[in-house]
Amino acid sequence: MERSVQYGTTSIDFTVEWRRRKTLALEVHPNMCVHVIAPNDTSIEEIEKRVLKRASWVVKQQAYFDQFLPRTPKREYVSGETHLYLGKKYVLKIREAQKESVKLKGGELFVFCKKPDSATRVRNLLSGWYRTHCEQRFEKAFESGYQKVQTRVKEKPVYSIKRMKNRWGSCTPKGQIILNPELIRVPSKCLEYVIVHELCHLLQPNHGPDFFRLLEGCLPDWKRWKDKLELSLV
Numbered sequence: 520m521e522r523s524v525q526y527g528t529t530s531i532d533f534t535v536e537w538r539r540r541k542t543l544a545l546e547v548h549p550n551m552c553v554h555v556i557a558p559n560d561t562s563i564e565e566i567e568k569r570v571l572k573r574a575s576w577v578v579k580q581q582a583y584f585d586q587f588l589p590r591t592p593k594r595e596y597v598s599g600e601t602h603l604y605l606g607k608k609y610v611l612k613i614r615e616a617q618k619e620s621v622k623l624k625g626g627e628l629f630v631f632c633k634k635p636d637s638a639t640r641v642r643n644l645l646s647g648w649y650r651t652h653c654e655q656r657f658e659k660a661f662e663s664g665y666q667k668v669q670t671r672v673k674e675k676p677v678y679s680i681k682r683m684k685n686r687w688g689s690c691t692p693k694g695q696i697i698l699n700p701e702l703i704r705v706p707s708k709c710l711e712y713v714i715v716h717e718l719c720h721l722l723q724p725n726h727g728p729d730f731f732r733l734l735e736g737c738l739p740d741w742k743r744w745k746d747k748l749e750l751s752l753v
């Protein structure tokens with residue numbers, strides 16, 4: 520069932536699904552769709568009221584996911600534009616050089632390139648640099664994330680890095696953790712939060728109260744990093 524409520528000048532469209540459950544759940548999906556799962560006996564008026572009550576959160580979530588959609592402004596790979604690395608913005612500086620390399624120096628991200636005018640060349644060099652750092656950082660973060668759940672998850676799962684359009688991480692039914700390489704752009708504590716979150720899914724596949732109790736037990740300040748994660752790319 521599709522409905523809509525008006526929040527100021529913004530119209531929030533949402534779909535409703537009734538299920539046998541006790542509480543109402545409101546989800547904002549990465550494609551920005553809003554989905555309500557309501558207990559069987561909830562009226563549509565009550566649901567609309569609940570959506571309105573959380574409207575500012577919905578709008579904030581949508582703005583957050585908006586960052587991942589392809590229509591975000593594309594980078595041109597020219598000097599002066601900013602690129603994110605571990606939650607910090609670095610100004611790109613492209614320099615002509617025979618020996619190609621990428622280096623972080625102060626607040627700047629230097630790309631030494633044979634063809635400084637070629638966006639493709641610069642992009643490829645940067646992408647290689649991000650990939651290397653991604654692998655190293657994720658390995659470290661996964662190690663420290665796993666330590667936090669180790670007493671509960673006896674067998675260390677494997678993880679892979681895979682670009683996903685709409686999610687930071689995922690845990691497959693087979694227990695494999697997938698991490699989005701985009702996480703290299705957010706603070707390392709946020710990356711660790713995503714890892715612990717996914718590791719908790721090994722024991723609690725759904726986002727029920729048990730899941731959050733477990734997450735809280737493994738990472739007491741998880742909320743802080745989740746909030747930071749949501750703000751870090753805005």
Ligand SMILES: [Zn+2]
Nearest residue numbers: 716717720726
């Ligand atoms: Zn989850």
